[in-house]
Amino acid sequence: MKKANSTKVTNQSRRKFIVSSAAAGGGLALGLNLPYGAGLAAAQGQAASTEINAWVVVKPDDTCVVRIARAEMGQGTHTGLAQLVCEELECDWKKVAIEPISPGQNLARKRVWRDMATGGSRGIRGSNDYVRQGGAAARMMLMQAAADQWSVPVTELTVANGVITHAASGRSTSYGRVAAAAAKLTPPDPKSIKLKNPREWKIAGKPMMRLDTADKVNGGKMYSIDLKLPGMLHAAIKECPVFGGKVVSFDESKIAGRRGVRGAVKVGETGVAVVADSWWRAKTALEALPIVWDEGPGAKQSSATIAAHLKEGLTASDAFADTNVGDAPGAIAGAAKKVEAVYSAQFVSHACMEPMNCTARLTADKAEVWMPSQNAEASLAALSTASGLPLAQCEAYNHGLGGGFGRRGGTQDYVRQAVSIAKQFPGVPVKLVWSREEDQAHDFYRPIAQCKLSAGIDQGGNLVGLHIRVSGQSINAYLAPHNIKDGKDRRQLQGMWPEPDDAQFGYSVPNLRIEYAMRNTHVPVGPWRGVNTNQNGIFSECFIEEVARAAGKDSLEFRRAMLKNHPKHLAVLNAAAEKGDWGKPLPVGVHRGIAQFMGYGSYSAAVAEVSVKGREVKVHRMVLALNCGHAVNPATIAAQVEGSVAYGFDSLQSEITIQNGRVAELNFHTYPVARLAQLPKVETVIVPTYDFWGGVGEPTICVTAPAVLNAILAATGKPVRTLPLKHEGLTLV
Amino acid sequence: MIELNINGRSQQVDVEPETPLLWVIREQAGLTGTKYGCGVAQCGACTVHLDGEAVRSCSLPVSAAAGKRIVTIEGLSRDSSHPVQKAWAALDVPQCGYCQSGQIMAATALLAKNPNPSDRDIDQAMTNICRCGTYQRIRAAIHMAAGGKGVGSIIHMMGATDTSGSETAVAAADHSDAKA
Numbered sequence: 001m002k003k004a005n006s007t008k009v010t011n012q013s014r015r016k017f018i019v020s021s022a023a024a025g026g027g028l029a030l031g032l033n034l035p036y037g038a039g040l041a042a043a044q045g046q047a048a049s050t051e052i053n054a055w056v057v058v059k060p061d062d063t064c065v066v067r068i069a070r071a072e073m074g075q076g077t078h079t080g081l082a083q084l085v086c087e088e089l090e091c092d093w094k095k096v097a098i099e100p101i102s103p104g105q106n107l108a109r110k111r112v113w114r115d116m117a118t119g120g121s122r123g124i125r126g127s128n129d130y131v132r133q134g135g136a137a138a139r140m141m142l143m144q145a146a147a148d149q150w151s152v153p154v155t156e157l158t159v160a161n162g163v164i165t166h167a168a169s170g171r172s173t174s175y176g177r178v179a180a181a182a183a184k185l186t187p188p189d190p191k192s193i194k195l196k197n198p199r200e201w202k203i204a205g206k207p208m209m210r211l212d213t214a215d216k217v218n219g220g221k222m223y224s225i226d227l228k229l230p231g232m233l234h235a236a237i238k239e240c241p242v243f244g245g246k247v248v249s250f251d252e253s254k255i256a257g258r259r260g261v262r263g264a265v266k267v268g269e270t271g272v273a274v275v276a277d278s279w280w281r282a283k284t285a286l287e288a289l290p291i292v293w294d295e296g297p298g299a300k301q302s303s304a305t306i307a308a309h310l311k312e313g314l315t316a317s318d319a320f321a322d323t324n325v326g327d328a329p330g331a332i333a334g335a336a337k338k339v340e341a342v343y344s345a346q347f348v349s350h351a352c353m354e355p356m357n358c359t360a361r362l363t364a365d366k367a368e369v370w371m372p373s374q375n376a377e378a379s380l381a382a383l384s385t386a387s388g389l390p391l392a393q394c395e396a397y398n399h400g401l402g403g404g405f406g407r408r409g410g411t412q413d414y415v416r417q418a419v420s421i422a423k424q425f426p427g428v429p430v431k432l433v434w435s436r437e438e439d440q441a442h443d444f445y446r447p448i449a450q451c452k453l454s455a456g457i458d459q460g461g462n463l464v465g466l467h468i469r470v471s472g473q474s475i476n477a478y479l480a481p482h483n484i485k486d487g488k489d490r491r492q493l494q495g496m497w498p499e500p501d502d503a504q505f506g507y508s509v510p511n512l513r514i515e516y517a518m519r520n521t522h523v524p525v526g527p528w529r530g531v532n533t534n535q536n537g538i539f540s541e542c543f544i545e546e547v548a549r550a551a552g553k554d555s556l557e558f559r560r561a562m563l564k565n566h567p568k569h570l571a572v573l574n575a576a577a578e579k580g581d582w583g584k585p586l587p588v589g590v591h592r593g594i595a596q597f598m599g600y601g602s603y604s605a606a607v608a609e610v611s612v613k614g615r616e617v618k619v620h621r622m623v624l625a626l627n628c629g630h631a632v633n634p635a636t637i638a639a640q641v642e643g644s645v646a647y648g649f650d651s652l653q654s655e656i657t658i659q660n661g662r663v664a665e666l667n668f669h670t671y672p673v674a675r676l677a678q679l680p681k682v683e684t685v686i687v688p689t690y691d692f693w694g695g696v697g698e699p700t701i702c703v704t705a706p707a708v709l710n711a712i713l714a715a716t717g718k719p720v721r722t723l724p725l726k727h728e729g730l731t732l733v
Numbered sequence: 734m735i736e737l738n739i740n741g742r743s744q745q746v747d748v749e750p751e752t753p754l755l756w757v758i759r760e761q762a763g764l765t766g767t768k769y770g771c772g773v774a775q776c777g778a779c780t781v782h783l784d785g786e787a788v789r790s791c792s793l794p795v796s797a798a799a800g801k802r803i804v805t806i807e808g809l810s811r812d813s814s815h816p817v818q819k820a821w822a823a824l825d826v827p828q829c830g831y832c833q834s835g836q837i838m839a840a841t842a843l844l845a846k847n848p849n850p851s852d853r854d855i856d857q858a859m860t861n862i863c864r865c866g867t868y869q870r871i872r873a874a875i876h877m878a879a880g881g882k883g884v885g886s887i888i889h890m891m892g893a894t895d896t897s898g899s900e901t902a903v904a905a906a907d908h909s910d911a912k913a
Contacts, residue, residue, distance in 0.1 A: 074829030074865045207888070209825055216830030217821045218813045219766015219806035223831060226765035234760075259749070278748075280756040353770050353778060353831040353864050402768075402831030403864045436771045579889050631890075638886035639828060639867070646866025668775035668862060676868040677856035683887040 354402020
């Protein structure tokens with residue numbers, strides 16, 4: 001295990017604090033060690049702790065420290081994972097602390113904590129089994145240690161809140177007292193571990209207060225961007241504004257002699273950074289630095305050329321059909337009534353509140369980075385590659401992220417940049433911070449897409465044929481070409497897949513054809529909270545609404561009839577309709593819209609109440625239902641659902657456009673995002689069926705925009721097909 | 734040298750007078766609770782109080798703050814005991830937390846002027862951006878800090894024992910009218 005060095009301790013020593021709060025189950029007193037570091041407690045002179053196994057450390061005062069491998073970016077995974085471990089551990093929830101591990105530690109211990117990647121709403125669903133087993137194994141070892149001490153069979157012992165009792169002899173002891181003995185025992189065979197029935201949960205499944213709130217209300221939480229190291233320099237960066245362009249030259253003499261400036265450096269082939277003794281001096285010097293770019297062929301591209309490129313894909317012959325049931329084109333051609341529409345969804349940026357940043361320090365035999373990362377192992381790998389040092393000589397210190405949303409996962413561009421800059425200042429820590437403008441200009445945007453949909457309705461108003469053609473950019477083509485098999489990229493049809501479990505298309509249509517035509521652009525794309533169910537949810541659910549209206553059917557009943565074969569889709573739709581008062585009277589001028597969709601292993605539905613006055617669209621209330629299988633923390637789930645409404649509003653009002661090959665919207669005055677006044681009252685309906693593990697962070701976002709858009713259609717009679725709303729003469733207020 | 738009064742403490746800073754107050758607070762004064770978000774007074778992550786008024790410090794030259802009382806999130810209370818901080822904690826408002834210093838500084842400035850704001854007052858005063866979307870709980874926490882009821886989240890737990898579509902609601906939890 002890596003030992004915390006002195007600098008790290010200096011910077012982290014104030015991270016110990018106590019949370020006191022009236023919460024579910026009464027007053028909590030939670031100690032929290034952040035942001036990382038087994039070995040840190042000893043370095044801080046705290047009482048010796050005993051590691052029972054990789055997941056559980058017990059302190060003499062009975063505090064149980066739960067080790068966490070996944071990243072916390074606000075989604076509540078740290079608290080949720082701790083609840084799962086503690087549920088099996090049977091410890092006292094009032095004496096729980098969490099301790100993130102580092103990728104170097106994970107590597108040194110042969111990845112005992114397994115995957116550290118935190119994306120795709122997988123933080124809990126992807127690790128619940130082995131973290132619960134870790135908690136259960138620790139409980140079994142602690143109980144065995146007490147049984148050994150008392151020379152009684154372990155089957156005669158009971159445990160509750162970290163206190164082990166032998167009723168027959170009236171003896172009891174605590175986890176803190178038997179921890180040292182327990183740690184010496186052989187861990188139980190994982191096959192012998194029986195996990196609790198979730199219906200008997202006492203800690204998991206309950207709306208526990210978060211473990212990480214206290215220092216988020218007093219400015220004490222240290223994000224990566226807040227890091228200070230002795231002798232640290234600051235860097236500001238500018239990449240070629242046109243994607244794919246390169247640096248030709250820059251004239252450093254023009255910034256020579258500026259106060260605090262240490263120099264301008266080339267970053268790879270594409271960027272230039274200025275390094276100074278303060279970030280403001282670095283940034284202003286960078287703005288004054290003349291840079292000559294070779295903008296490359298991308299400079300000829302614009303939103304108009306990209307739109308034309310995608311439009312061609314709507315009818316091109318190179319698309320592949322992922323679903324082809326019956327004869328959709330034939331059924332539509334022969335139907336009593338036809339409906340056809342073309343929808344389009346825009347590029348959007350992540351706009352994490354904490355801009356991209358990373359601090360790097362390189363010496364001849366050690367490379368370190370401090371960063372906000374959704375995948376600290378990817379950060380470590382990027383550090384190793386960029387520094388040229390082997391993994392064993394690298395360490396990456398992750399921090400709680402100031403927003404992630406998919407931006408800070410596998411790409412790690414900001415880590416590579418920081419390492420490239422720090423290489424030119426050996427031994428000196430350099431903190432790279434992007435300006436908001438740079439953050440907007442060099443994101444991995446939600447892919448742009450268009451969709452042509454055709455439907456055939458019979459005399460009875462039934463949907464007999466549905467043909468969906470998505471034409472748009474591929475994330476895999478940009479970031480992970482190996483995931484494209486035989487030229488067919490299924491990922492862009494997420495939410496429209498035929499197979500169950502992750503993102504299944506819920507409607508049964510006798511003739512159904514779903515196709516994708518890959519149309520890539522020079523603009524980088526990547527995961528974006530809920531992608532690609534965001535775009536596909538809009539295409540599918542808004543068009544189904546148009547078809548229901550053309551068929552003269554009620555929006556809910558029309559959907560219900562087509563969901564009979566998919567009871568979980570149906571149940572969550574019904575839950576949203578019930579709690580959303582579908583069919584009940586509304587104030588004059590207020591209209592409802594409904595939508596359902598599946599993504600990230602969970603089932604979602606929403607009802608929106610909206611009024612439209614002239615150009616102004618006001619969303620008054622949204623009721624969103626979610627079946628994520630197991631609801632580990634209902635309060636956190638509600639927070640994620642509420643957040644998905646705000647982030648989902650990006651589909652309605654935010655847009656990255658391309659002019660002369662570069663992004664036009666470089667800050668929030670031209671790139672509107674949701675503000676408090678725009679948010680409706682949000683109600684969360686949780687419908688757990690306890691027979692699967694689904695995601696939480698992303699699923700409900702895919703029904704937010706379509707529910708609102710369908711309510712707009714109900715209000716105006718006119719479908720909104722081109723997003724954001726401004727293209728249809730509307731604005732969200 | 735410019736003399737600043739930050740959280741009741743005077744200090745001299747040797748920076749260019751046009752440097753935004755935000756960067757002086759973060760880098761020279763070492764108070765990192767105040768955040769950089771946009772640099773153009775749009776997002777409010779950098780909100781501090783200047784003589785009691787909420788200002789966006791990213792767009793205020795440090796020279797304009799000389800001789801005035803600057804209060805940052807660190808100076809709001811010694812022990813997170815300000816009613817707004819208590820309400821924020823009681824309702825678990827923060828998600829990632831990055832914007833919350835600015836949100837809290839904006840909310841405290843609002844309540845100082847208007848001790849019992851309406852929803853409309855909150856709409857108008859609270860223009861800070863939160864990308865996690867904690868707005869509903871922010872609104873509730875402001876009402877709670879003003880002495881009212883703070884319902885952060887409305888949660889309906891439905892116990893679906895099967896997936897036939899005929900589930901029954903077993904609980905309608907309104908958990909988060911938390912007892913502060």
